[in-house]
Amino acid sequence: MDIFIKLSQFLLSLSLLIILHELGHFIPAKLFKTRVEKFYLFFDVKYSLLKKKIGDTEYGIGWLPLGGYVKISGMIDESMDKEQMALPPQPWEFRSKPAYQRLIIMLGGVTVNFILAFIIYIGMAFAYGDTYIAMEDFKDGFLIENPVMQKAGFKTADKIIAVDGEKITKFDNEITIKIIMAKQVLIERNGAEQTIKMPADFIDQLSKIEKEPLLSRRMPFIISEVSEGSVNTVFEPKDLVIGLNGQKIKYFDEVQSILDNSKGKTISATILRDQKEQEIQIAVNNKGKLGVIQGGLSNSAMEKLGYYKVSKQEFGFMESIPVGITKGKDQLVGYGKQLKMIFSPSTGAYKQVGGFKAIFDIFPSSWSWEVFWNITALLSIMLGVMNLLPIPALDGGHVMFLLYEIVSGKKPSDKFLENAQMVGFVLLITLLLFANGNDIYKSIVGK
The missing domain is CATH 2.30.42 (Pdz3 Domain)
Structure with a gap:
């Protein structure tokens, strides 16, 4: 059941991001009267799970969940449709449109990704507020x-x-x-x-x-249960230990040093039971253990005892807008820093680059809409940033060549674009193999 919940969240998030990204290309293409031949969720290698043609566009779902695509007429993309490109340009084709229109079409996908992330963060601020200490x-x-x-x-x-x-x-x-x-x-x-x-x-x-x-x-020392065979049956569940061997205890991490110095001895313990202090005698075994299991306290109990106060700030709709925008901006800047570290060999961060399994693993095994939307917003930012990288075959590669055309007034030849597309495709496959190879390696070595 846990794997089903994780898989459901993974596929729902991935599908949502892919459809909206491709819709970002599709809508401006249609607005500029550019023909879109295909609109697909996932890849339809050899065959499709579902497909239906409406007007000039075939809508479908492929069987390979590695992404999705829109096939725009007259555009050199991953389809490498050389036969179409060999024919004279048609007015409905991508290559016949002004450079600024082509640029808007290519930037549509990442624009939607960034807008989606900011909308999600605004919605989360409004729905869940901000919980912190x-x-x-x-x-x-x-x-x-x-x-x-x-x-x-x-x-x-x-x-x-x-x-x-x-x-x-x-x-x-x-x-x-x-x-x-x-x-x-x-x-x-x-x-x-x-x-x-x-x-x-x-x-x-x-x-x-x-x-x-x-x-x-740092947590207090509260007894969850007494281990089977322990001589310290004087302890009861929910006892809060506030003193050992004459020393005050506030946190559990202070306990072990006292026990290590009291191995094999009987010492006094001050406990708080039913809101009353009691002095008891306990035995420390030769390993410096008491034979009890530490428990935890609820946030309200921690607050009542004066440890920490969990604060929750709620926002009205208008207040949520700047909060969500700030969160989105921080995540965008943060992911940019992560990419910089990945491309810096000295950090070793590249070893942690993951593929689809790494993305799958970040989803929880229990359903939480708050966690789901938080992960989806982050993935949307990641998808937008990655697509903006100036690599041929990515949106950023097309944007790079279009900017060159706008600035220089010269359009790269179709042959050059075809070769660049092939180089970019090989590079992307290499990166994909590396990322998913990292997943496999970490699964084998258990890290």
């Missing part, structure tokens, strides 16, 4: 257990002040990606500020360990 609530800093973070110089109890000069005011889903792409992070440790310079190969180092949060909230 204020950084000022982390008076005792963060829990840092990730070995790559520790190697970079971070320690538990560090407070995050700024990333690359940008002051961090909220602990939310964006902080991890900001740190991953950072050049330097300003922290506060023991009341003094200091700057940690991030290693150039930080992403590569992260790829070599099991997935673990870069930083997380």
